[in-house]
Amino acid sequence: MVLGFLKRKKDSSKEQTSTADTRDLSQPSEVKTEEKPKELSQGLQKSRGGFLRKITDIFKAKPKLDAEMLEELEALLIQSDVGVKVVQRFVAEVKDSLRRGDEVDYDDFIERLKAQISPIFENEDFADLEITKRDDGPTVIMVVGVNGAGKTTTIGKIAQKWKEQGKSLMLCAGDTFRAAAVEQLQMWGERTGVPVVSGAENAKPATVVYDAMQRALNDGVDCLIIDTAGRLHTKTNLMAELEGVRNAITRHQSSAPHEVILVVDGTTGQNALLQAQQFDQAVNLTGLVVTKLDGTAKGGIVISIAEQLKVPVRFIGVGEGVQDLRDFNAREYLDALFNTNDIYTLNKDSEDSANAQIRKRKRRAV
Numbered sequence: 001m002v003l004g005f006l007k008r009k010k011d012s013s014k015e016q017t018s019t020a021d022t023r024d025l026s027q028p029s030e031v032k033t034e035e036k037p038k039e040l041s042q043g044l045q046k047s048r049g050g051f052l053r054k055i056t057d058i059f060k061a062k063p064k065l066d067a068e069m070l071e072e073l074e075a076l077l078i079q080s081d082v083g084v085k086v087v088q089r090f091v092a093e094v095k096d097s098l099r100r101g102d103e104v105d106y107d108d109f110i111e112r113l114k115a116q117i118s119p120i121f122e123n124e125d126f127a128d129l130e131i132t133k134r135d136d137g138p139t140v141i142m143v144v145g146v147n148g149a150g151k152t153t154t155i156g157k158i159a160q161k162w163k164e165q166g167k168s169l170m171l172c173a174g175d176t177f178r179a180a181a182v183e184q185l186q187m188w189g190e191r192t193g194v195p196v197v198s199g200a201e202n203a204k205p206a207t208v209v210y211d212a213m214q215r216a217l218n219d220g221v222d223c224l225i226i227d228t229a230g231r232l233h234t235k236t237n238l239m240a241e242l243e244g245v246r247n248a249i250t251r252h253q254s255s256a257p258h259e260v261i262l263v264v265d266g267t268t269g270q271n272a273l274l275q276a277q278q279f280d281q282a283v284n285l286t287g288l289v290v291t292k293l294d295g296t297a298k299g300g301i302v303i304s305i306a307e308q309l310k311v312p313v314r315f316i317g318v319g320e321g322v323q324d325l326r327d328f329n330a331r332e333y334l335d336a337l338f339n340t341n342d343i344y345t346l347n348k349d350s351e352d353s354a355n356a357q358i359r360k361r362k363r364r365a366v
């Protein structure tokens with residue numbers, strides 16, 4: 001195809017690079033109550049505005065891929081956290097194809113890239129998180145991750161989603177180190193009409209979790225979701241604490257926890273990947289939630305983490321609102337991430353002018 005022609009949108013967005021948690025922790029975060037779900041592609045707009053626009057820019061200058069462009073594109077994909085291994089595989093394959101004399105235009109490039117990425121998500125039953133009551137008690141889900149990753153917010157969003165599906169739920173405020181964290185979870189509980197079990201200030205997380213397990217069993221709920229503190233001072237501390245929580249769960253129900261979900265902040269790029277690896281070693285993750293994908297121009301991090309950890313991505317967060325949590329579906333995600341509709345518009349005038357530029361370049365080259 002002839003590449004279409006970019007109608008630029010002003011990109012005022014700045015990539016968020018700081019990983020420090022700068023919130024006022026004396027106050028619980030506000031519970032956002034907006035109801036309207038946004039389109040997934042709208043949530044990933046910033047990512048597209050970032051790396052996808054740069055890809056289109058490269059093809060705008062030269063519509064047919066050559067070795068030099070491929071080098072530029074390789075660096076760009078790696079910078080966008082798509083994942084070194086997958087990018088290298090992809091580049092090797094495209095190089096072979098160019099060597100054979102294939103012509104690769106922008107559309108081919110994107111299709112091939114998607115085809116290369118898709119298998120990373122294969123065989124993962126993304127939406128199929130079983131949250132029904134079991135023979136021996138509720139489905140127990142532990143939610144882990146560093147401070148500020150979005151654990152409590154994600155739990156609130158999940159509670160809302162599953163409540164709407166008619167599940168009976170209970171939440172456990174296992175982050176006992178910050179009073180604000182407990183209040184924040186309680187606010188979500190009130191908003192969603194889900195009971196929250198919390199302990200005295202500075203109670204041991206394991207004690208609160210023990211109580212919550214007891215109540216969840218007594219009340220016969222379908223699912224208990226446990227919020228935990230995200231202290232990552234040392235791996236040993238973290239392991240000891242999470243191990244304590246795990247023991248408190250198992251003492252009541254030997255088959256639990258059924259899910260250990262890591263919440264990572266998608267704007268922290270490679271840091272998110274490192275955290276994921278550390279937590280996986282400490283607690284054996286069974287699922288992932290990647291949050292704040294609305295706030296990053298590097299949406300590729302989901303691909304990187306999924307490839308490295310081989311743990312299914314359960315949900316992605318694309319905003320602070322209660323509806324801004326999506327079941328992760330690889331095809332939808334890739335389509336939204338590579339949805340170029342709002343980036344370039346095929347337009348006769350600009351096409352003509354682009355063709356004129358190409359002709360000019362060719363004349364110069366002669």
Ligand SMILES: Nc1nc2c(ncn2[C@@H]2O[C@H](COP(=O)(O)OP(=O)(O)O)[C@@H](O)[C@H]2O)c(=O)[nH]1
Binds near residue numbers: 153154230292294
């Ligand atoms: N933009 C955006 N903000 C989010 C998302 N998920 C969480 N947040 C915000 O991130 C901040 C930290 O969330 P919180 O749930 O308190 O993190 P926790 O310390 O891991 O429990 C809050 O201000 C949330 O509103 C998301 O998907 N998108």
Ligand SMILES: [Mg+2]
Binds near residue numbers: 153181
């Ligand atoms: Mg929290």
